[in-house]
Structure formats: C-alpha cells, structure tokens
Amino acid sequence: MDSIPFRRQPTWYGGRGLFAIQDIPQGTLLHTCPAPYASVIYRVFRKEVCGLCFAYAFDARRNAWNIKLEAGSGVWFCSETCRDDWIRDENVGQLVEAMNGAIDRLAKSMEKRAAGKVVLPVSLVKPMTQEDIDLAWAAAEDASLRTDTQPGWDPVLDEMELDTVRFVMSAIVRRYIQDSAQIAPLFNSWADLLELQNNELQFYRGRPSALASHLSIYTFVRRVVLSIPALAPYLATSEMVRAILARDPGNVFGMYEMNEEGDSEMLGWCMYVSASYFNHRKCYSFFFFYLHLSRAIDCAPNIRKERSGRKLLFYTTRDVALGEELCINYIDLKDNVTERRNQLAANWYFDCVCDRCKKELETKEKETIS
Template identity: 65%
Template sequence: MGSIPFIRKATWYGGRGLFATEPIPAGTLLHTCPAPYASVIYRIFRKEVCGHCFAYAFDARRSAWNIKLAVGGGVWFCSEQCRDEWVRDGVGNVGEVVGAMNAAVDKLAKSMDKRAAGQTSPEVVAAVTTQDALDSAWAAAERASVSDQPIQPLNELELDTVRFLLSALVRRHLDDTMRTAAPLNGWADLLELQDNELAYVRGRPHVLASHLRIFAFVRRIAAAVPALAPYLATAATVRAVLARDQGNVFGMYELSTQGDSEMLGWSMYVSASYFNHDCAPNVRKERLGRAMMFYTTRDVSPDEELCISYIDVADAVADRRKELSLNWYFDCVCKRCERELGNI
C-alpha cells in the first residue's frame, strides 16, 4: 500500500480491516480509489449521467448529455474531455468492446420483450440452503446449451445487473490483456472481498433463479463480443462478481449540496470495500467524479481500526443491527452497539 498510514490485517471479530500505523489527524485524506472496478448507471438515467465522471445532467441544469462514443453506443458524456479520457482509460479497444456489448444487450432485450410477452419467469421453488445445492444449480446452468435455451424475460433491475456484470468482464479483459489494474483494484483484490452468495440466496430464495437467468443472458452476449467469451466458459467469474455485489458495492448518488438524493446506479470500488463498518465511524467517504475518497473525521490513534458507516447511524441500535444483518450479513459488535445493548 506504499507510504499510506495504515495496513490491512485480520480483525479480532473475523475477516480483515484497515488499521492505523501512526497517529492520523482529523481531516486526513486516507485513501483514494480513482475508479470503480465495475459500475452501472441505471438504464433510465443513461443519457443523464456522464459515463466517465458520473456528473448528473440535472445538477448542471440540463435535461440530458448529448456526447456519445464515435464507435458503439449506450454511453453518454458531459464533455468531449470526459469521452476522450474514458476511451484512453480503457486502453484502445474498450470503446469497440463496450459499444458492441451495449448494442447486443439492447438488441437481445428487445427480442426478449417480443418473444416473452405475457410469460412469467420460472422461479426455483425449493429454497437452496446448502453450498452443495447452490453449486449443483450453477453446474446445471453451465451445462445448458445457450442456443437451445428459450429467452426468459428479465426485469429492469436484472438488465441493469447484466450491464454491471459486463462492465466487470470488460475490466477483467482489459486488466488481463493490457495490464491496466490499479493498485488494490484488480481481479485478485476483488476475490478477497467477502463472498455473500450463500447467505444472500438463503435470505432471498428467488435470487438464485434471477441470477441463473442473468447468467444465461450474459452468455448470449458473449456470442457478439468474442473478447468476453473466455470469462463465460464457466460461471465462475459471474458468480464471483454477483457474490460480492451484495455487501460490497456503493450506491451512486447525485452530488447535491443538500446531501444524497437520487440514486443513479451502483459501483464496486474494490479497495474502498476494505473499510469495515462501525456505528461510530472515524472515516467518511466522499465521491468526487468517478473517484471515491476517504477522510478521517477525528484524530485516530495507532493500531485503531479505520471504519466507515454502511447505514444511517442515527437509527436505534436494534434497527441498525437488523439492517446490517439483513443486507451486509454480519452482527455488529462495535463498541457503540455493545454499549447501547448494555454489554459493556
């Protein structure tokens, strides 16, 4: 991690966290994650949010952006500079890959709407409660012939999840072929994030059927984008991203002086996810364009864990713990919770 004043190590309560290696004054910029590993702008906002800096058109008193890629489509920009930087960051062929990807998604989505009109997506009836059962379901999906499978309808959130997954596949492709991975933001770093797949499926049984439909859809896209095909020979890459989507991504909100308001999409900042939660956090996050930045909110002592808040910490302790358990899959044991529960 270079000369930054913290290290990553195991916590006493499980997993890993970031710990100060020296006294850190309040207001210190601890870490900047310059860009997400994967992201998606909700389809309804694609023309209103810059594909590079995530600027919201309505903040600039505009109804939409009108600058697009010269090759391909599905991405809009607030300026020619953002468009050019986006292409340059992708190292050469990203415009062609993403353009083909978006065109394929839109084409298949339209075909799906026509062929699946009036159909209801089949769901997995039996709840999956074991890893073996989950693995078996995915193995069956891998064995299924892509061309012989009927097109199943996807809802708007599922289509946005398709685009999120494809952005991750494009990033992995570029990292593998162009060696573009930023420090702590590569594929190996992503795999170190908490895997919530089984817990997520246990808590929401309908999710497995949804994820299998998404996987089938993404595999069809690979036929139009050969560069991504190697990552879809098995379900491993898709499963890895979906398993870490829950509990490790950040909502992409409008940057408003009144605070967070409209949620425009979501992003996975790998290194940012190394900050654990505390109900009395000593670190705050701030998005500046596509970068995520982290500042200390008070003086921090050596060996003190550096934590952000995942939820509204103004809520009562029971509500905070319930939300963290339901959506982040852990029971909070921070000092504030223990104190408010009367345990210390």
C-alpha cells in the first residue's frame, strides 16, 4: 500500500492500539516489522539459530551453523551474507561482541566466588504496592553504585536470568545505535518503546519473586557495562533497565522454529515495538470525533502475523472497516474459554470479554446449571 492505512491512538479500555483509517481488503500485507528492538536467542540454541535471520539449523536438516565470529563471540550464522550484514548493522563498534564477552566472563567469575541474590528491602507477605517496588529499585541502585567501586558482592544468575541480561543489553545497544545515527525506524524507537504498556506492578504482584530476580539482573548489567564505556551513560541510573523489564511481560513475541509439522520449539524472544500495538480484545473506537461501533474483535482476530526471518509480517484475515481496531490473537484459539481467559489474565493482564468468550461462558454456565 502506498501509505500507512492505520494510526496509533488511545483505546477506550486503556492503553493504545492500531486503528484502520480506511477500508482494508482481506489478505492485505498491512505492516512489516523489519527487525526487533531487542531480542535474545536462548544460550542453549546459540549455535543452532542464526544471529541475524533467526533461521533454525534443524529446519535446514543441520545440527548447527558453522559460520561464526571469532571464538567467544557467542553468535553463529547460517550464511556469510547474514554474518556480514550483522557485522554492518547490528555489531556497530563491535559492541555486541564486547557485550557477550563481558557477560560470559562476569558469569564465570561469579560462579567462582561466594555470591547471592539481591535481598529485598520489602516484605512479600502483603500484596506488593508501587511504593514497595520503587523502594526496592532505589535500594538496588544504591547498592550497585557501591559495588562499582568496591567489588566483592555480585549476584549469581541462573541461565534464564543471564538470557534476560542479554535481552536487556540488546535493547541498550539498539538505543545506542539509534542515538548515534540520530535516526530510528517508524514505531521502533526508544520513545515508542516507552509508550508500550508498563506491566511492572501487575507482573510483580503475580510473581513476587521476579522482583528480586530483576534487581539481580540490573546489578549484573551494571557490572557488565563497566567494561563497555560507550554504554555507561545509559546505566547512570536504573531507569532504562527498569523500563525494559517493565515492558517485557505482555509485549514480547516468542521466537519459534518455522516448521509446518505442529509443535514448534521456542528459541528465544523478541520485542517488536510496533507489533506490540496490535491488541487482542473487543473494542470500540472514537474516530474523527464520531463514535464508530466496530465489528467484534475477539478470539477470532482480523489480523494474523507471520515470521519471515527476523521480520514480522501482518496480514488482514478479512475485510476491515474504517475505524476498526486491528487485532491479533495472543493465544491458542483452539483452547476452551476458561483456558483462554486464564492465559490472557495471567500473561497480558486483562479479562477478555469478546463475543466468543461471552457466548461460551453463557453456554458453560447453562450446562453447569442443567
């Protein structure tokens, strides 16, 4: 299409969404996310997943990719073209190499000496408040500043926490690259990322132990950045790490192998900022000062997503009317209504009230009564 056929605007139920500003035919390639703002390939898959296009070696009937940077870089590629493009576009100033090396060295050094986890200055017995969270982050920031000059205590992270460190660091590197170039793709800047829903309070209330984990991750990231001066300004406070971690839950996409045989292995996760504005819910929208009642957007969405390498592509699944919200599904639509609603509440922090869910709940209630 010659112009962008949608706009980002507030929704009536909170947050932001994408709304059609013209009628859009079925099958239209509506939007392309060329690359994630932040991403991580699980460490166990690093030799099997291309660092640029995310191609999975097993899909190509290979056990692993054999094209890599120098030893210890932690990045493998499916082709020399991907390697060269990655060096040009992603490894500006060899920052990613420096980052991966610093993470691996620090992780090994932590294993060799006594270390622990961040001790929260708040009680987890009562429901967590925003004040509790702010206090904990302030205490961690103060402690991390002291360990910068007096090394000796550092948290030991498990494998998932180390992967989260790599995810956070990839976002910091992305911001550095965009700031240095003074240009960012549409809907994929740091400012755009900050407009994503902040799920910090809901996430920590549902998973209280995650707060201590995130504070340990922040402390570790601070230590990593000590060896990468170009990134140090972004860690002067905890603000950037906290902002990334607050938007990770509910706003990221799993990176799956691209097979056509059913179950797919999750290889890592990515944050595509513009893609996160595609919601999953029934909605009504205000459009050009008129109240426009859209068709129901429910657990049968009007947009489908498709991964092509590192790109995410979004197509309309039916004709979409002007003013209608553009929605994708977040879950397996074959699940029953209870499973769907539980997943959406636990992982995306809302109760789905779409027409399909309401009808299935009514049917379930009638069956229970009878």
